[in-house]
Amino acid sequence: MAHDERRRPVWVGVATFAVLIVAWFALTTWTSTIGPGRFPSPREAFDALRQIWVQGYADARLPVHALHSAKLVLLGFVAAVGLGVPLGLAMGWSRTCEAFANPTFLLLRPIPPLAWIPLAIVWLGLGDAAKVLVIWFAAFVPAVINSYSGVRSIEPHLVEAARTLGVSRRRMVTEVLIPGALPMIFGGLRLSLQACWTTLVAAELIGAIAGLGHVLYQASLDLFPAMIVVGMVAVAVTAALMTIALDIVERRAMPWRRA
Amino acid sequence: MVATENPAARGAKGSPVSAIVFDHVSREFERDGTSFPALSDVSFTVQDREFVAIVGPSGCGKTTCLRMAAGLEFPTAGTVTVGSRPVTAPGPDRAVVFQQFALFPWKTVHENIDFGLRSKSLPEKARRERIAAAVAMMGLQGYESAFPHQLSGGMQQRVAIARSYVLEPDVLLMDEPFGALDAQTRVVMQEELIKLARVNPRTVLFITHAVEEAVYLADRVVVMTRRPGRIREIVDVLPVRRAERWDRFDRSEEVMDQESFVHLRTRIWRLLRGEQQPEGTVSSSTGGSAS
Numbered sequence: 001m002a003h004d005e006r007r008r009p010v011w012v013g014v015a016t017f018a019v020l021i022v023a024w025f026a027l028t029t030w031t032s033t034i035g036p037g038r039f040p041s042p043r044e045a046f047d048a049l050r051q052i053w054v055q056g057y058a059d060a061r062l063p064v065h066a067l068h069s070a071k072l073v074l075l076g077f078v079a080a081v082g083l084g085v086p087l088g089l090a091m092g093w094s095r096t097c098e099a100f101a102n103p104t105f106l107l108l109r110p111i112p113p114l115a116w117i118p119l120a121i122v123w124l125g126l127g128d129a130a131k132v133l134v135i136w137f138a139a140f141v142p143a144v145i146n147s148y149s150g151v152r153s154i155e156p157h158l159v160e161a162a163r164t165l166g167v168s169r170r171r172m173v174t175e176v177l178i179p180g181a182l183p184m185i186f187g188g189l190r191l192s193l194q195a196c197w198t199t200l201v202a203a204e205l206i207g208a209i210a211g212l213g214h215v216l217y218q219a220s221l222d223l224f225p226a227m228i229v230v231g232m233v234a235v236a237v238t239a240a241l242m243t244i245a246l247d248i249v250e251r252r253a254m255p256w257r258r259a
Numbered sequence: 260m261v262a263t264e265n266p267a268a269r270g271a272k273g274s275p276v277s278a279i280v281f282d283h284v285s286r287e288f289e290r291d292g293t294s295f296p297a298l299s300d301v302s303f304t305v306q307d308r309e310f311v312a313i314v315g316p317s318g319c320g321k322t323t324c325l326r327m328a329a330g331l332e333f334p335t336a337g338t339v340t341v342g343s344r345p346v347t348a349p350g351p352d353r354a355v356v357f358q359q360f361a362l363f364p365w366k367t368v369h370e371n372i373d374f375g376l377r378s379k380s381l382p383e384k385a386r387r388e389r390i391a392a393a394v395a396m397m398g399l400q401g402y403e404s405a406f407p408h409q410l411s412g413g414m415q416q417r418v419a420i421a422r423s424y425v426l427e428p429d430v431l432l433m434d435e436p437f438g439a440l441d442a443q444t445r446v447v448m449q450e451e452l453i454k455l456a457r458v459n460p461r462t463v464l465f466i467t468h469a470v471e472e473a474v475y476l477a478d479r480v481v482v483m484t485r486r487p488g489r490i491r492e493i494v495d496v497l498p499v500r501r502a503e504r505w506d507r508f509d510r511s512e513e514v515m516d517q518e519s520f521v522h523l524r525t526r527i528w529r530l531l532r533g534e535q536q537p538e539g540t541v542s543s544s545t546g547g548s549a550s
Contacts, residue, residue, distance in 0.1 A: 160331055161361035165375030165422070166351035175374075179365040256365045256406045 040226035048226035057227060058218035060210055066238045069204070069211040072128055073196045073242065076135025080192060084143030085185060091144070092151025093177060105144065113138030113199045117206060126207035131200060138199040139192035146188020150181025183257070186250045193246060197239040212238065276342050277352075277429035277462040279305040279328050284337035285487075286323055296487035297323055300337070303481055303493060305464050310456055312465040312477035314527065320488025321466045325434050328464055329355050341430055351375050354423030358435040360415045362407040362422075368394075369403040372422045379426070393421040396455070413444035420452075424459070431461045437472065449475060450511050457506075470527050474520060475511055482530045491530050499523060 021042075027033045028041035036044060052062045060068075090097040091105075116137045117130075124130035154177065162176045204213020212235050219227035251258060286298040298320040305311040313321040326332040327339045330349040339346045341353060349355075354375075362371050372390050381389075394400055397417040407415050416436060423431060437445045453476055456463065467473050473480045478497040483490055500506070503519040514520055 155359070155361075157357050157359055157361045158363060160329075160349070161355065161357060161363075162374075163331070164329055164349040164351070164353065164355040165426070166349070166378045167374070168378065171378070175366075176363065179363070182365075254365070256367075256408075 036225070037223070038225060040229055044226040045229050048224070048230045052215070052227065052230060058210075058215050062215075062230075062234060065210055065212050065215050066234055069200055069213065069235075070238055070242065072131050072211070073135055073193075073200050076132045076200075077139045077193060077196050079132070080136045080139035081143050081189060084140045084192075085147045088144040088147025088185075088188075089151055089173075089177060089181060092148040092181065093173075098148075109141055109145070113141075113195055114202050117199075117203055120203075121206070131203045131208070134199050134203050135196045138195040142188045142191040142195060143185075146184045146191070147181055150184030150188075151177055153184060154180035179254075182254055186246075186253070189246060189250075190243070193239070193242060197235065197242075201235055276307060278307050278342065279430060279462060279464055280338075280340045280343075281324065281327075282338045282340070284324075284327065284334045284339055286320065286327070286332070287335045298334075299487035299489050301488065301490055302337075303490060305462055308460045308462055310460075310463040310465065310476060310478045311481060312467055312473035312479075313481045313483060314467055314470055314473045314531070315483030315488070316468065316485050316531065318488075319483040319485045321468075321483055322434055323488070325355075325432050325464055325466050328430070329353055329432050331355075351378065351426050352428055353430040353432055354426050354428035356416075356419050356423050356431070356433040356436045358438045360407070360412075360419045360439070362415055362418055364407055367404050367406055368399060368410070368418050371407065371418055372425055375422060375426050389425050389427075393425040396424065397421040397451075411444070412440050413448060416440060416448065420455075424455075429462060431463045433463065433465045435466050435468070438467070438469075445472075446511055450509070452476060470524055470531070471515055474523050474527065475514060480527060482527055484531070484533065491533075494523065494527055494530075496523060 024042055028036070028039065029043060040048065048057075049062075051057060052065075054061075056062075056064075058065070087101065091101050092098075113134060116134050120130040120133045124133060158180060159172075159176060162172055167175070200211070201213040201216070204211040205217050208214040208217070212231055215234070216228055216231040219225075219231060281301050281303050284298060284301045285296065287294040287296050301320075301324065303311075313324060315321045323332060327334055328341060328346060330346045330353070333346075346353075363374065366374065369390060372393055373386065376386050376389065394403060397420060399414070399417055399421060402410065402414065407418065410418070416439075420436070437448050440448060449472060456476070465473070465476060474496055478495075478500075480494045480496055481490055482492050482494060499519050503517055505514045505517065505520070508514045515524075
């Protein structure tokens with residue numbers, strides 16, 4: 001739609017990226033301003049990538065680590081969305097539901113997801129279950145809040161119009177409340193997904209047997225900056241792929257926004 | 260639809276199927292613990308298949324009247340009945356056309372028109388025929404699969420009117436339906452509505468702040484004043500329209516040029532400004548008006 005307007009910023013962005021790559025070469029390989037013990041040269045980073053891709057690092061190859069992390073994020077995210085979105089919708093629609101849930105929610109809301117990690121470890125140990133629980137906490141709050149505000153943001157006259165047209169309760173939910181709240185729900189899911197990745201990496205740094213956070217942790221113990229950079233980029237790429245998948249779902253779910 | 264009888268008295272017992280009766284209706288709002296009156300002792304009747312417009316300044320409670328007939332709000336005193344049943348909830352027998360169109364942005368034109376219809380237990384074929392008829396009536400052919408935001412304001416309001424008409428409601432409640440449209444579109448929509456009202460008459464309660472629109476469209480015009488909202492007078496338009504044969508004109512500006520039209524318009528303006536005492540000659544003042 002806005003192709004012509006977008007083309008220029010994309011090229012500007014690519015140019016900035018290219019300048020940064022050149023600067024990376026200049027500061028490491030060409031001039032050695034930054035020593036190899038602090039930040040890797042492009043060559044070292046590439047070697048590290050080849051090592052983890054071919055031979056593996058921290059007990060597994062890169063795709064195994066990435067898939068392991070992605071699996072935990074997906075589990076926690078789906079569970080949080082599955083519970084959070086209906087709860088948020090109910091709180092937005094029914095005053096009773098809001099009265100029951102809101103005080104508890106206001107209390108839990110300011111707790112940073114990372115602060116749940118110790119409790120999760122005490123409950124579930126250092127295994128995957130604890131990580132899924134922490135990810136669930138991270139994604140749950142934004143999912144609830146945005147679904148709740150989504151329902152509240154529906155223009156009242158749309159609800160009134162539906163009532164004057166004599167719709168059933170079920171159709172009010174499926175054809176008015178959910179589609180009306182959908183743009184904000186997806187905004188919330190985006191935030192949730194972001195929070196999931198932050199939380200996951202932190203949880204894996206504390207203790208894990210696989211995963212991208214585990215790669216980062218192992219590389220820091222080994223004083224291996226090149227592998228740290230590879231791990232960071234791998235987190236960025238995996239998270240970006242999941243965000244793109246979410247975008248595709250979003251566009252499918254709201255065809256009226258494309259038209 | 261005889262103008263000189265007392266509609267409120269007649270509506271109180273044994274009113275026709277779709278008459279709307281306001282019987283000594285008052286409505287108060289609460290704010291910060293103090294209540295202030297929005298409507299005070301309003302009584303009038305919209306007869307079966309009569310087109311009544313309410314005019315008045317902002318805050319005179321005219322929209323509140325419509326919302327009470329729709330079942331979206333309720334009186335603090337008095338009763339509102341439609342078809343001799345007290346209004347307790349919204350229902351598809353009383354279709355509402357909102358100023359902000361209130362179309363569902365996530366539904367196509369066809370789906371929007373179908374929205375209320377699907378609640379009725381009609382066979383698929385009958386539903387499709389009704390929608391096709393409504394689409395043709397409002398000139399929406401070719402736009403069935405468009406989304407509301409792809410249409411102009413005038414087209415959107417046509418969809419909203421089609422969505423109401425397709426239910427074949429006894430009563431049509433229109434809350435400043437053309438208020439959000441530009442002047443040209445507004446005139447076109449007024450002309451179409453008056454044709455529609457002739458081909459397919461319904462009991463209509465029409466809210467507007469535009470005096471010309473009210474005189475052009477309505478059989479009777481309820482003039483309201485502000486704080487609290489009261490009926491100042493009810494002005495009969497139908498006898499003048501019939502006597503002066505306004506129907507022979509296709510265009511609204513030709514009607515609005517008629518001396519009889521100008522006279523009525525000026526009269527209502529004076530009433531709104533409070534310059535003229537209510538008079539009984541052309542009006543059919545009801546029990547509760549201009550008290």
